[in-house]
Amino acid sequence: MRRRLIKNLFSSPCTEAPPPRSATLEEAGAALRGAIARSLGRSLAIRAVDSGSCNGCELEIHALSNAFYDIERFGIRFVASPRHADVLLVTGPVTLNMRDALERTYQATPAPKWIVAVGDCGAGCGVFADSYACVGAVAKVIPVDLTIRGCPPTPTDLLQGLCWLLDPAVVR
Amino acid sequence: MLQALFGDRPAEASHHGWPLVGADADSWRRTGEALREGKLDLLGLWGDTDAVTCVLHEPSTRRALSARLPVRAGKVPSLAQFHAPASRLERSITDLFGIEIVGLPDSRPWLDHGRWPLRRPLAMSPEGIAAQRPYEFLPTVGPHLHQVPVGPVHAGVIEPGHFRFTASGETIVRLEERLGYTHKGIEWLLRGKSLNEAARIAARACGDSTVSYSLAFARAVEAALHLQIPPRAHWLRATMAELERIANHLGDIGGICNDAAFSMMHAECGILREHALRACAIAFGHRLMMDRIVPGGVTVDLQPAGCAAILALIRQLRRQFPELVELYDSTASLQDRTVGSGSVPAALALQFAAPGYVGRACGRAFDARTCLPYPPYDVAPIELVTCSEGDVDARVRVRILEIERSCAWLQAALAALPPGPVRVPVDAEPQGGAEQPEGEALVEGFRGDILAAVRLGPQQRLERCHLRDPSWFLWPLLEVAIEGNIIADFPLCNKSFNCAYSGHDL
Numbered sequence: 001m002r003r004r005l006i007k008n009l010f011s012s013p014c015t016e017a018p019p020p021r022s023a024t025l026e027e028a029g030a031a032l033r034g035a036i037a038r039s040l041g042r043s044l045a046i047r048a049v050d051s052g053s054c055n056g057c058e059l060e061i062h063a064l065s066n067a068f069y070d071i072e073r074f075g076i077r078f079v080a081s082p083r084h085a086d087v088l089l090v091t092g093p094v095t096l097n098m099r100d101a102l103e104r105t106y107q108a109t110p111a112p113k114w115i116v117a118v119g120d121c122g123a124g125c126g127v128f129a130d131s132y133a134c135v136g137a138v139a140k141v142i143p144v145d146l147t148i149r150g151c152p153p154t155p156t157d158l159l160q161g162l163c164w165l166l167d168p169a170v171v172r
Numbered sequence: 173m174l175q176a177l178f179g180d181r182p183a184e185a186s187h188h189g190w191p192l193v194g195a196d197a198d199s200w201r202r203t204g205e206a207l208r209e210g211k212l213d214l215l216g217l218w219g220d221t222d223a224v225t226c227v228l229h230e231p232s233t234r235r236a237l238s239a240r241l242p243v244r245a246g247k248v249p250s251l252a253q254f255h256a257p258a259s260r261l262e263r264s265i266t267d268l269f270g271i272e273i274v275g276l277p278d279s280r281p282w283l284d285h286g287r288w289p290l291r292r293p294l295a296m297s298p299e300g301i302a303a304q305r306p307y308e309f310l311p312t313v314g315p316h317l318h319q320v321p322v323g324p325v326h327a328g329v330i331e332p333g334h335f336r337f338t339a340s341g342e343t344i345v346r347l348e349e350r351l352g353y354t355h356k357g358i359e360w361l362l363r364g365k366s367l368n369e370a371a372r373i374a375a376r377a378c379g380d381s382t383v384s385y386s387l388a389f390a391r392a393v394e395a396a397l398h399l400q401i402p403p404r405a406h407w408l409r410a411t412m413a414e415l416e417r418i419a420n421h422l423g424d425i426g427g428i429c430n431d432a433a434f435s436m437m438h439a440e441c442g443i444l445r446e447h448a449l450r451a452c453a454i455a456f457g458h459r460l461m462m463d464r465i466v467p468g469g470v471t472v473d474l475q476p477a478g479c480a481a482i483l484a485l486i487r488q489l490r491r492q493f494p495e496l497v498e499l500y501d502s503t504a505s506l507q508d509r510t511v512g513s514g515s516v517p518a519a520l521a522l523q524f525a526a527p528g529y530v531g532r533a534c535g536r537a538f539d540a541r542t543c544l545p546y547p548p549y550d551v552a553p554i555e556l557v558t559c560s561e562g563d564v565d566a567r568v569r570v571r572i573l574e575i576e577r578s579c580a581w582l583q584a585a586l587a588a589l590p591p592g593p594v595r596v597p598v599d600a601e602p603q604g605g606a607e608q609p610e611g612e613a614l615v616e617g618f619r620g621d622i623l624a625a626v627r628l629g630p631q632q633r634l635e636r637c638h639l640r641d642p643s644w645f646l647w648p649l650l651e652v653a654i655e656g657n658i659i660a661d662f663p664l665c666n667k668s669f670n671c672a673y674s675g676h677d678l
Contacts, residue, residue, distance in 0.1 A: 004499060014446075050325075050330070052332070052353065052356055052677075053354070054377065055331055055673070056460055058379070059379060059380060059423075060459070063442075063445075063446060066439070067446075078329060095353065096285075096288055098324065098332055098353050098354065101324045101353070128356040131356055132360060134357065151376075151462065152379065
């Protein structure tokens, strides 16, 4: 282990520069960004909620924590309880079997809170939207502040969206 | 055994993949007894509006066979009364089709939580919603026992499910799983869909195994239609499947070590996994390779740049992965957690036909790529990896070896890729003239064997499609593996199984 640590100490980091700002997000959320920056500064606690996704979005959300994207350098971290969270990151088409749990997670999150719907399913344009077992979109159950589309969205897409929530001065 | 049970029955001419025979109540019962005696493996069991079908595998002859039992007066006899692995499958058949399973020891609903606007959604005439009844967990009786409910929203970034632990102090006495939270009505959605639409849905049954699901679905459709696809397509499909296996194994080995509080392995494996996903994106245009495999072939051809990216990945894995394996081997605090925890008894692994690395870590020598080989593994076999200890460590070791085997296989495959087209059209009418051609296929995903069964109707729209995830037979074993372990080791054991929620709940 010591050898490995020393090697890592002298090799260059994998971590990449943050993605450029997305023009569509620039238009969509100026007000939102200001509100979050005023309340939280450069600290954002995220609770991920899977409301019935296929697990594809979760894999890419996981990737945000790897050395390439290293989301914690922006002050964004994943927390284990909605009670500790500022943002709920919701994936999936909201199955009816998960609807209650999603609503209760929302209620358990203290204000101020923001909801980010992730993936085509969460946005309401996924392949499961018309099923008897799905509500069809996160916004039909709880108020959504930002939507990050993709099937699944790449870590770069996710990073662009989440960094947007923070003060742009922080994410240079 | 298959010969003795069904040898005298004619196989259905409209069914392809392996033979389908008709069963009656008597042969169904004898099938249950053969399963109980361990002479046969149950590979799948699903319902239809007028019948139930099971897929059997005979390990001694490596033969597979489907048997179909017609529903009489809304009822069929239970296989679970003989063979416990059938239990949750039969409960789901009742939930989805309303078929009464006579003799089913556990008749609680499984996928139906009483939240859908209709009951038995796949039956000929679905019913309106009934009054919600709370789910009855198994009773706990005895002094010094307490219960810990966990989920469906978990602490990590994972899928939803509910675990009801009964513990005595720190030690788990019983785990009861409650699943179905991610039920999206996939089998209902697939009904009546065109092949193109259905392929997109099948690819999203379980996101981490999207390549394998697409492959299983495509192979089942091609079996039904007698469709021969170009050789290059077979090889590209297997290339994607092995890349998916490598990426998932890397992620999970890191995840298991992370759950044993050894985050360095997690970070290092995360880097390798990211490299693998980027190679996939260069080679096939999508990090998870979603929608790349379709009935008739593949949608993208591998270009020289993609080939080079995969070879570079293999070189990097060869250089860096052995160092990580050495780190795993030489870290006593890590071994202390993984060795001896989460053991699955070998007899149960055989009874449940434990798929994938869970079975192989218990010495069950089954891998669909070698036991029921499909192209290109029929001409380019991949070596089976087994271990005998059945604990968390054995599952890690099987997966480490599988990464190495997959790398070697990929390297040889890329050197031997046949040239030519990668896709044929599927709009031609099926050969043989069967009105409702049926096909089945079994493919080895990273987690284990995935079964797909399709029946096509007019204009090649799906009449029925069933997808069976390996997790159906893994979840019950997790309940066994965790018994006697401490609650704090549950994440570790759970991650070493890494059962799918979405693939299971459909």
